[in-house]
Amino acid sequence: MNRLFNLVNQQDNRQLLMNTIRNGRVANAYLFHGPEGSGQEGFALEYAAMLNCQSRENQPCGQCPSCHKMKTLEHGNIHLVFPIRTGSLEKNDPPFKNFGPDDMEEIQNCIRKKAENPYEKLCPFDGKHIPINFIREIRRKIYLTAPEPGYKVVIVFDADLMMEPAANAFLKILEEPPDKTLLILTTSNIDAILPTIRSRCQRLHFPALSTTDLGNHLRENGIREDRINLVMRLSGGDVRQAIQLKEADLGRLREMTLEALRMIAIWKIDKVYDLVNRFVTLRKENPDEFDRLMLSISFWFRDAAILKAGKPESDLVHADMQIEIRKFVDYYTELDAFGAYSAVDNCIDLISRNVYINLALVNMFFKIHNRIQPGKSQ
Known part of the structure; x- marks a missing residue:
């Protein structure tokens, strides 16, 4: 079975989409939804390629002129809508009026x-919204004659970010x-998504990928076997995040985790407050890396509890x-690994609820230190 894009499983949904073409039952509108990284965006592109493929079998064939254009997203019938940086625009202005050549x-x-x-x-400049001008521009284009044979396809990425006027304008197209x-x-x-838009679309849910599927995909992309479990946990099943966690990122995460644990175990007050400040700075400058570090420390104590309980190392x-x-585990013989694990998870929860981060971190470090309880003198 041919695939134009490198997508992970979701075989049931792919078969369903292929059947709509074979049976001549393509709907006017679809709503592909599911957790981040489950593949709904990629399958929207794949479906567009299937519909415009010039082969009668094995769509998309990957060989015809249409497939070659789809592969680079340069097909004249395909219109992509995505969040952009918004500015002051008049009613009839194109959405990119205020954008320069760069x-x-x-x-x-x-x-x-x-x-x-x-x-x-697909979110240049960390765009937060899809403005109405983008929808007006697309509406103008799709009512013109298609530049190439086949279907005109409009794909709206992150459709939940359509501003209310944009959503209402899109509803008129629907x-x-x-x-x-x-x-x-x-x-x-x-x-x-507006209920009136949801009701006019055929919904297709893309569930989170299984650990088996994601693990196989990571192996194909060169992730080391002994780091696959960590990458899957840190990415939350999101393929995009998983692939972005390169070896260098994981090596840095490893060193940061070990250094934090050393400073917490030794517990010199000036070093602890220095550690708090570094964590706070990291969260301001790189919140994703901060989240990964907190999870990494949490996983450390989870793994310590597994080894302490004599459970399989494969876990x-x-x-x-x-x-x-x-x-x-061997050095800190009275380690309360589960208690330390709970302290980290509680801190993650507090920070997510905007509790004062410095206080939450000091409290977490103190609880971890008290649960380490070394069996030997330092």
């Missing part, structure tokens, strides 16, 4: 990255779609730090 080049770079990796987010035009909305937050998340964790 800005437009950056957008093209983002589209190229999306073509290479369908799990990549109510009177042009012939041979397919509208696909993708979202990881279906509840944020470890930090498989690449098995030797260090074993030494830690």
Whole structure:
């Protein structure tokens, strides 16, 4: 079975989409939804390729002119809508009126990255909204004659980020779609989509990937075997995040985790407050890395509890730090690993609820230190 884009499983959904083409039952509009990284955006692109493939079998064939254009997202029938930086625009202004040549080049770079990796987010300049001008521009284009044979396909990425006027404008397109035009909305937050839009779309849910599927995909992308469990946990099943966790990132995470544990165990007050300040700075400058560090410390104590209980080593998340964790458990003979694990998880929860981060971290470090209880003198 051919695939134009490198997508992970979701075989049931793929078969369903293929059947709509074979049976001539393509709907006017679809709403692809599911957790981040489950593949709804990539399958929207794949479906567009299937519909416009010039082969009568094995769509997309990957060989015809249409497939070659789809592979680089340069097909004239495909219209992509995505969050952008918004500014002051008049009613009839194009959405990119305030973008200079460098800005437009950056957008093209983002589209190229999306073509290479369908799990990549298409969100140049960290755009927060889809403005009404973007929808008006698309509406103008799709009511024109298609530049190429086949279906005109509009794909709205992160459709939940349509501003209310944009959503209402899109609703008008849904109510009177042009012939041979397919509208696909993708979202990881279906509840944020207007009910009137949801009711006019055929919904297709993309569940989170299984650990087996994600693990196999990571192996194919060169992730070390002893780090696959960690990458899967840190990414939360999101393929995009998993692939972004390169070896260098994991090596740095390993060192940061070990250093934090050393400073907590020794407990020199000036060092502890220095550690708090470093954690706070990290959260301001790189919140994703901060989240990964907190999870890494949590997983460390989870793994320590597993080894302390004599459970299989294959269950470890930090498989690449098995030797260090074993030494830690053997040295701190009265370690309350589960208590330390709970302290970290509680701190993560408090920070997510905007509790004063410095206080939450000091409290977490103190609780961890008290649960380490060394069996030997330092």
